[in-house]
Amino acid sequence: MAILTAQAYAAKDFNLAGLNGISDKTLEIHFALYKGYVTNTNTLNEQIADLINNGKIGTPTYAELKRRLGFEYNGMVLHEYYFGNLKNGGSDAPKSGKLIDAISAGYGDYETWKNDFVKVGAMRGVGWAVAYQDPSSGRISNHWITLHEDGNPAGYKPILVMDVWEHAFLLDYKPAERPKYIEAFFTNIDWSAVEGRLL
Incomplete structure (x- = not known):
């Protein structure tokens, strides 16, 4: 019988010092x-x-x-x-291209998608707001993920991920100020990294 060797992972390094609104x-x-x-x-x-x-x-x-x-x-x-999907200084959301096409296919336009994503992230409870791409249609849809493994749509690709567990913002904002954290998160998005995740 073959001996199974466990898969080992190494923690990645992220150089994110100086983010806007996230200390x-x-x-x-x-x-x-x-x-x-x-x-x-x-x-x-x-x-x-x-x-x-x-x-x-x-x-x-x-x-x-x-x-x-x-x-x-x-x-x-x-x-x-x-x-x-974060970087110091962030970047402006693209005005056109593959990402906007995928967002528009699901929501009509960027502003409607963003409003939905923000509202998902602001829901009561701890978890994640994730914009996924449906591999069969190419459309983007926003989802609430609770305990990391609860709520991930099978086969969908994460495109934009926002942590809304309290550890992501509690030193910088009061619990009731999650919307301010979400606003800060959007100023730090690396949209080129997000677009690069598209299928």
């Missing part, structure tokens, strides 16, 4: 949280591989580790998308 201290704490997801993903993968290698597939321990892996892995990946 370096918030980023420092946020990066540490992200690295925790990477560590936990690696630990779970090792533990699952060990159970598989020892013939313990399907045990209650195996089942719980598999369930937990979805939370940790998606926490890692969503943070990589989030940090990856």
Whole structure:
């Protein structure tokens, strides 16, 4: 029988110092949280591989580790998308091109899409606002993701990811000031990175 080797991930580095409205201290704490997801993903993968290698597939321990892996892995990946679609100084949303065409196909125009995305991000609760691209139609649609693994539409590609868990803004804004954080987030978007994610 072949021995399964666990997939290992390395935390990525993001140079985001000096963002508008998102402090370096918030980023420092946020990066540490992200690295925790990477560590936990690696630990779970090792533990699952060990159970598989020892013939313990399907045990209650195996089942719980598999369930937990979805939370940790998606926490890692969503943070990589989030940090990856930010840059110091941001950029203006494109006026035309593939991204605007995909947004317009789903919402009619950029402003309607943005209003919907902002309102998704401002909903009560902790989670993520994510603009996804439907691979079958190419259209963009906005979704609320709760615990990293709850609410991701199967097969859709994340295009723009906004973390709206309180750790993303609590040092800079009061809990009721999430709209101010969302406004700051939009001033830091790297639209070329977002457009580069299109299918």
